[in-house]
Amino acid sequence: MLRLAVLVSGGGTNLQAIIDAIKDGQITNAEIVAVISNNPKAYALERAQQAGILALCISPKDYQDREAFHDALLKALLAARADLVVLAGCLVVIPEKIVDAFENRIINIHPSLIPSFCGKDYYGLRVHEGVLARGVKVTGATVHFVDKGTDTGPIILQKAVCVQAGDTPEILQRRVMEEAEWVIMPKAIDLIANNKITVVDGKVVEI
Numbered sequence: 001m002l003r004l005a006v007l008v009s010g011g012g013t014n015l016q017a018i019i020d021a022i023k024d025g026q027i028t029n030a031e032i033v034a035v036i037s038n039n040p041k042a043y044a045l046e047r048a049q050q051a052g053i054l055a056l057c058i059s060p061k062d063y064q065d066r067e068a069f070h071d072a073l074l075k076a077l078l079a080a081r082a083d084l085v086v087l088a089g090c091l092v093v094i095p096e097k098i099v100d101a102f103e104n105r106i107i108n109i110h111p112s113l114i115p116s117f118c119g120k121d122y123y124g125l126r127v128h129e130g131v132l133a134r135g136v137k138v139t140g141a142t143v144h145f146v147d148k149g150t151d152t153g154p155i156i157l158q159k160a161v162c163v164q165a166g167d168t169p170e171i172l173q174r175r176v177m178e179e180a181e182w183v184i185m186p187k188a189i190d191l192i193a194n195n196k197i198t199v200v201d202g203k204v205v206e207i
């Protein structure tokens with residue numbers, strides 16, 4: 001049984017998709033052992049509590065410096081005996097010491113087709129603002145393993161979403177979440193939980 005620790009910062013709709021997918025059997029051989037938020041007000045924590053899942057807030061504001069915050073986050077992940085760390089709407093930059101401790105065992109959902117509209121300046125609505133400003137006709141979402149870069153790790157799954165006339169960043173964000181994020185995040189977890197993929201020469205391959 002793969003032990004999942006899900007890191008969140010906001011509404012938690014990706015977390016909810018994972019909770020629901022485990023409940024309805026779309027994800028097998030996995031359980032969420034902890035949900036951890038840097039934001040005490042994240043509704044994702046409420047979703048975890050409603051699902052009877054350990055919900056922790058580890059906020060940088062509660063630590064004397066960034067290093068102490070990182071140490072507390074790593075300690076919580078190790079205490080939870082997490083096998084896979086899932087960044088689901090997580091706005092915390094994962095430090096090298098955690099990437100090293102969980103090599104190819106951290107995944108992230110990004111709301112674009114990497115390598116487009118990604119990197120340190122592209123997060124949340126900014127991604128969709130960039131998509132609309134550039135006038136691309138197709139966008140989507142990507143689940144990837146986390147390495148020491150920003151949105152640069154091996155790509156696991158992607159799903160395309162058409163941009164429609166009249167889209168605003170908010171409308172497009174919602175469509176990308178509904179049609180792509182909430183589909184590929186659970187699917188990626190199920191692939192990993194059932195040992196269907198691995199990383200070879202920096203690329204994800206099916207086993």
Ligand code: GRF
Pocket residue numbers: 008009010011012013014015044088089090109110111124173177181
């Ligand atoms: C989503 O668009 C996700 O791609 C991004 O954060 C947004 C909110 O996610 N990383 P959630 O509703 O908190 O899961």
